[in-house]
Amino acid sequence: MPLLEISGLTQRFGGIQALSNFSFQMEEHELVGLIGPNGAGKTTVFNIVSGFYASTEGEIVFDGRRINGLKPHRVTAMGMARTFQNIRLWNDMTVLDNIRLARYSWLGYGFLDAVLRTARHGRAEHAVETRAREALEMMDLSECAEELPKNLPYGLQRRVELARALTGNPKLLLLDEPAAGLNSADVEDLIRHIRWIYDEFGISIWMIEHQMKVVMSLCQRLTVINFGSILAEGTPEYIRQHPEVIDAYLGDEKI
Ligand SMILES: Nc1ncnc2c1ncn2[C@@H]1O[C@H](COP(=O)(O)OP(=O)(O)OP(=O)(O)O)[C@@H](O)[C@H]1O
Ligand SMILES: [Mg+2]
The missing domain is CATH 3.40.50.300 (P-loop containing nucleotide triphosphate hydrolases)
Structure with missing residues (x-):
């Protein structure tokens, strides 16, 4: 098949x-x-x-x-995950938060819900963070976790997009x-x-x-x-x- x-x-x-x-x-x-x-x-x-x-x-x-x-x-x-022709990252949030929040928006939450959930749901959030860090590691981006995407070279921003797509396995x-x-x-x-x-x-x-x-x-x-x-x-x-x-x-x- x-x-x-x-x-x-x-x-x-x-x-x-x-x-x-x-x-x-x-x-x-x-x-x-x-x-x-x-x-x-x-x-x-x-x-x-x-x-x-x-x-x-x-x-x-x-x-x-x-x-x-x-x-x-x-x-x-x-x-199924995808990336976009034009980079779509939230520039005022850290790389790690970009990836964590993407997880929630894929689960069908709105942006604000995702932000609130990230703050409230300790244990579920821990698993999401672990997975986000794994995805960053897969793309050799662990050192960029706390950076803002806009401060990264363009080539790394492209890799953050890949990491974000990979976080949902x-x-x-x-x-x-x-x-x-x-x-x-x-x-x-x-x-x-x-x-x-x-x-x-x-x-x-x-x-x-x-x-x-x-x-x-x-x-x-x-x-x-x-x-x-x-x-x-x-x-x-x-x-x-x-x-x-x-x-x-x-x-x-x-x-
Ligand atoms: N939402 C839309 N509304 C109106 N026209 C659209 C829309 N999306 C795509 N098109 C049109 O459909 C055609 C195909 O566009 P598409 O973006 O799929 O091309 P592409 O092969 O990805 O091109 P590129 O290599 O430039 O990215 C184009 O004529 C484009 O203008
Ligand atoms: Mg195109």
Whole structure:
């Protein structure tokens, strides 16, 4: 049974056909990539799969259950976590608090409830804090626990996002452009961390990424979309040489 099975996903925004009949499957413990030009519909796929948008047409089955229409926190509770294309951290709270509070908001609490619970519920909170510290350690961020995200270098902020996604012990991790804005040293560092989580924890990872170095070195297979439809699917080697992919997306300089 596939871990994730998407069939016939279709999405319109007003006059824009953002996705047309998008289908995709992934098995447990795969590391796969979703690539394509700006505006191709990549983030829209993640937004629908993770429950942020309700899709107009199509079906999504995750871990044996149909998840169409489930709210994001319900999808998270089933074992799917995601990061965002633009970093979404609370800048005036410590890194540790960012991760603890994320746990509560995924449990369906509002932000204020989460803050209050953190203050009130000693024992439950202790378990959440332990898990948050473990996630920080997984990303080599233990020393940053008490820092404010805005005071950290950008590469570390990206890793805090990863730690936050990992704190719920996901089976499937969706990464939306984890290397966006990173310099080449930070990209190397990110690649190492992603490979380590994948190898060590047996989770499945589906990532959107424009930096070809990242997808080519990490992913076992790639799906290319263009104008909301699948253009090609296959190994990085196959995709790299695919004439239509080169025309529509890769061009000469990126290969
Ligand atoms: N909430 C929305 N309302 C209206 N249009 C949207 C919305 N979200 C996405 N779109 C449109 O749908 C299309 C696909 O957008 P999407 O963000 O999925 O692209 P993308 O492949 O992630 O691009 P990028 O590489 O730039 O992040 C675009 O034309 C975008 O403007
Ligand atoms: Mg996007």
